[in-house]
Every structure is written in C-alpha cells, then in structure tokens.
Amino acid sequence: AGASSIAPHMEDTQTRASLSALVAGLEDSHCSTVSLPSLRGLAQLLPHLSPSQLQPLVSSLALKVRPYFESSSEDHRAAAINIYSCLDTSRGQEAGDSGTRYLDYASTVLVPVLLHSTSPHAATREACLNTLETIARASKFKPLITSLASWPSEGDFSSLMSILNQAGEVFEVHIQPVIYFAPHLGVGL
Numbered sequence: 001a002g003a004s005s006i007a008p009h010m011e012d013t014q015t016r017a018s019l020s021a022l023v024a025g026l027e028d029s030h031c032s033t034v035s036l037p038s039l040r041g042l043a044q045l046l047p048h049l050s051p052s053q054l055q056p057l058v059s060s061l062a063l064k065v066r067p068y069f070e071s072s073s074e075d076h077r078a079a080a081i082n083i084y085s086c087l088d089t090s091r092g093q094e095a096g097d098s099g100t101r102y103l104d105y106a107s108t109v110l111v112p113v114l115l116h117s118t119s120p121h122a123a124t125r126e127a128c129l130n131t132l133e134t135i136a137r138a139s140k141f142k143p144l145i146t147s148l149a150s151w152p153s154e155g156d157f158s159s160l161m162s163i164l165n166q167a168g169e170v171f172e173v174h175i176q177p178v179i180y181f182a183p184h185l186g187v188g189l
Contacts, residue, residue: 015053018045023057026064032073039068039079046086055089062087062105069112077116078123084109085130088138106135 025038068080117128
C-alpha cells in the first residue's frame, strides 16, 4: 500500500516533507534503490494531493521524471509514466486552463507513451493506459474517453492508433510523429 495508504491521514507539513524527500530521490538517477522507490512513492502520493498542492510541483516533476521514460529499467519507466497520469490538476473537472496546461505537458510524452503502450512489461502497459486515459479526460473528448475505457491493455498498437485517430484535431499534431516513426521502429499501423 505504501504512501497511498497514509497520504489521506498526513498533515500538510508531513505531506510537504514527504514530497521533498521523494523529489530529492529523483535526482539520484545513478542509484536505483533510491530513484525507483521515489518514483513509486510519488505515483502513490500525488493522487491524494489537492490541485492547489499539486500545481506548484507539476512543471518540476514533469521535467525530473521525463528522463526515466528512456530508462533501461522497465520498473523505472512504468513508475515515471504513471506519474504523468497524476499531474492533471484539473482531474478532468472544469478548472480554467489547468487541463490545457496538462495537455501541453502530456503532449511532450505522448509519442513514448504510445510506443510503450504495448510493452511486454505489464506495469508499463498499465501506466501508459492510465496516462492516456488522463490525457483523454483532460481533452474532454468523450468518444476518446469511452474508447480508451474499453480498450484492453493487451491490445495492439494499430488498434490503439485507430482509437486515438478518433480524437481528430485534439491530438493530430502529436499523433503525426508516431505515424511517421512507427514503420522505422518496426511497429505496424
């Protein structure tokens, strides 16, 4: 259970101290016994933060977590991708431009999330699907939300692309690089 079980019961000062320690652990990229628990702890703690607690951390976390997408460790990659699913401060609700800001951050990782969405590593596939569902909710594009909710995590890349193509202009700019690079990566569309 970890941080997710104690987070709802933590005082604000305890939450800030825990976040500081976990974020500091991200900076130790050479020691997986520090960075992996930090990534996992953040993925468990972030969903319990209020939007006002999360908002000041989003840009920093997005930058610090992104290098782990290319990690040789599937566990690091899965935890890092999972953190991106936690960064939407609007949490799918009407909250001004925070959903748009999240989509801006998410667009920088859309290609790797799509490419890793068919990973043989179950935790990576699940993290990708969670992140894509969060992106869909932030976009407020109902057909995409519905399609992703019913998409099997074991599905293939081409079926996922057909679902994302339903989104039309919402993701058009971000999907084009995937369509271009997919054949070069040995992925059939």
